[in-house]
Amino acid sequence: MSKQWIAILAALLLLTSCGSKPDASPDTAAKTEPPASQPISGGEKPKAAEGASASNQPAPASAKDGKESAPADSVKKQEQQVAKRYTMNPKTYDIVPIDPNGAPKKVVLLTFDDGPKDLEMNKALLETLQKHKAKAIFFLNGYRVKQKPELVKLLASSGQTIGNHSWDHIDLKKEAKEKVNQQIGDVQKAIKELTGKAPVFFRPPFGSGSDDVRAKAKEEGLLFMTWSNGSKDWEMTVKKNSPEQVISNVLSQLHPGSNILMHELPWTVEALDKLLTQLEEKGYGFVDPEEIETTS
Numbered sequence: 001m002s003k004q005w006i007a008i009l010a011a012l013l014l015l016t017s018c019g020s021k022p023d024a025s026p027d028t029a030a031k032t033e034p035p036a037s038q039p040i041s042g043g044e045k046p047k048a049a050e051g052a053s054a055s056n057q058p059a060p061a062s063a064k065d066g067k068e069s070a071p072a073d074s075v076k077k078q079e080q081q082v083a084k085r086y087t088m089n090p091k092t093y094d095i096v097p098i099d100p101n102g103a104p105k106k107v108v109l110l111t112f113d114d115g116p117k118d119l120e121m122n123k124a125l126l127e128t129l130q131k132h133k134a135k136a137i138f139f140l141n142g143y144r145v146k147q148k149p150e151l152v153k154l155l156a157s158s159g160q161t162i163g164n165h166s167w168d169h170i171d172l173k174k175e176a177k178e179k180v181n182q183q184i185g186d187v188q189k190a191i192k193e194l195t196g197k198a199p200v201f202f203r204p205p206f207g208s209g210s211d212d213v214r215a216k217a218k219e220e221g222l223l224f225m226t227w228s229n230g231s232k233d234w235e236m237t238v239k240k241n242s243p244e245q246v247i248s249n250v251l252s253q254l255h256p257g258s259n260i261l262m263h264e265l266p267w268t269v270e271a272l273d274k275l276l277t278q279l280e281e282k283g284y285g286f287v288d289p290e291e292i293e294t295t296s
């Protein structure tokens, strides 16, 4: 091939890749809202694509889910395969290296439940996570997904992982099987329609599960989890200006593999930068949810 042809091809490649770049602005935002009380789980995320350039494909947003007509502006993610280096202890919900010598043990998993609620909070959370090169699972409720689809796309396109937190945030343990299936299944569908990808992590509201809940999660390919380090940020409704309390609650329960439960709440958003800084100072890293094995 002549040099000329190569130059023309290169120019074309560049053009198409620029045009299709998803607006992956990692903003921040985390938000408010008291979750009910208890432990839970997640989804899968695209790894931060660094070194951008001609690697973004112009492909149509959901080439891979053939049948669902892809949403026009579906989040087009660069699905880079991330090596699975971690697994979850099914009893404690801690995150541990699959191979003790294959990955650092001193890590935490960051999770934010009950969103998506508010653009400013989401942007703030994303900004802080990006600053610390951290990834988290955002466990979303279906009714909020329906209200704020644009926030779901923002989170997904920012490289964060979306998890299933049921549709209505009700206590699934008290519900009949049919209702449980709908509460979990409808969220899978809604998120897949918006992002092109169904979640692979599930956390029941209030950490309240049952055999039916676990069976449905398994059927949907979801890793069921509660948490192992509750920030108790949901107990702060009377002390709304207590980011320090969020930090001390997490640090007092800190241990390798901590599965940290937080929420989209103003004081948590405010606490996050300092919390992540302190975790780093203590030698902790942040597990990319994509690195967690979700199938057993």
Ligand SMILES: [Zn+2]
Residues within 6 Å of the ligand: 034, 035, 036, 113, 114, 165, 169, 205, 206
């Ligand atoms: Zn919740």
